Amino acid sequence: MTYLRDVGALARKDLLLELRARDTLPAMLLFVAAVFVVFHFALPGTPSRLETTGFLWVAILFTALLGLGRAFVPEREQRTMDGLVLAPCDRSAIWLAKSLATLAFLVAAEIVALPLYALFFHHVGGAIVLAVALADLGICAVGTFLGAMAVVTRARDLLLPLLFLPLAIPIVVGAVGASVAHAPGKYLAFLALYDALFAVVCWGSFEFVVSE
């Protein structure tokens, strides 16, 4: 219970910071909307469902990357990570809270993105929604972990995409598969397995990321 209270306090802090600063969510919303508009005008004729599904996932991945890149900016700019690290809470609570806050921003962006996708391209089915939900968990778990690693380096803006995109390939494989397959069950199970595996790895090793 104490652990969940700590996670709640830290996630509340991240949401409050975003509510005040409005640095991340508006940028994610504008980005994802702009990407769909660009795709809409850039694609000749009527693109197939297979093609546009790929664009949907590219848009989601890069929108997430935008949010992940900003996840630890308050801690970096105001050097508050020392304060969090010194607190007697389990350090993985910092990762979990940050992942949950990033997940909230990503879900908010997708609430705009999916109707736009349906408007410009094709109908969004239940399998896509389920794939988006499962992919979000993996994206936020892995991306937040890598964001914490990248934020302490000078090349953080370069490092995060370089670390994150290769690790996101299985997410793309599972998500695109689940979106286009007639029987998406095995792809959804693959995404769930990815989420569980990487969530455990990130949870268990975050302590070493924030220790000198």
Next chain:
Amino acid sequence: MAASRCSKGLVKRNWPYPGHVLTASKLGKRYGEKRVLRGVDLELADGGFLVVTGPNGSGKTTLLRICAGLATPTEGTVERAVARGELGYLGHEPLVYRELTALENLDLYGRLYGVPERRERIGMLLERFGLWEVRRDRVASYSRGMTQRLALCRVLLHDPRLIVLDEPYTALDEAGAELLDSQLEELRGERTFLVSTHDPARVEPFASGRLALA
């Protein structure tokens, strides 16, 4: 009463030095080729007040960060007889969020440290450090001195056993400095202090020992 909680990675040791809160032996620190600390020994008894002095670049901040557990030494050992939640640390940065109010910052830390009667304790500290009237203002609107006062509230919030202060008088006006003096006077002997300063005369009345870094 000091708030104390166990956490992952925290090992309760059979403390080999009765009465000592902090013991460091032959501490050294290198950043690449650059050596910033060399062969520092210190023993800090329970209730002691150790003042660390030295010119710029002598390694005061590095020593205090190592003692607080924020940095690891490249040579030597450091042993703390206090848990992470029993330590209060004030560094060069206030470690508060500028977009949050003083109340929100202290509430966050109060929750993380499991401070009993959190609201009352926060109110008492804000009043004592002259921030009660501006408690709902964002820290971004505070002056540097007010932010330092808030940082001191943060340090004292969980009533730590070991208090590590790196240049605590920085940015404080005379009234703020006197407030800090009164806090140090009140807690002297009851809490253990490790304080670095460029103005040793200011903390001389409280000091039980001095460590000069070259």
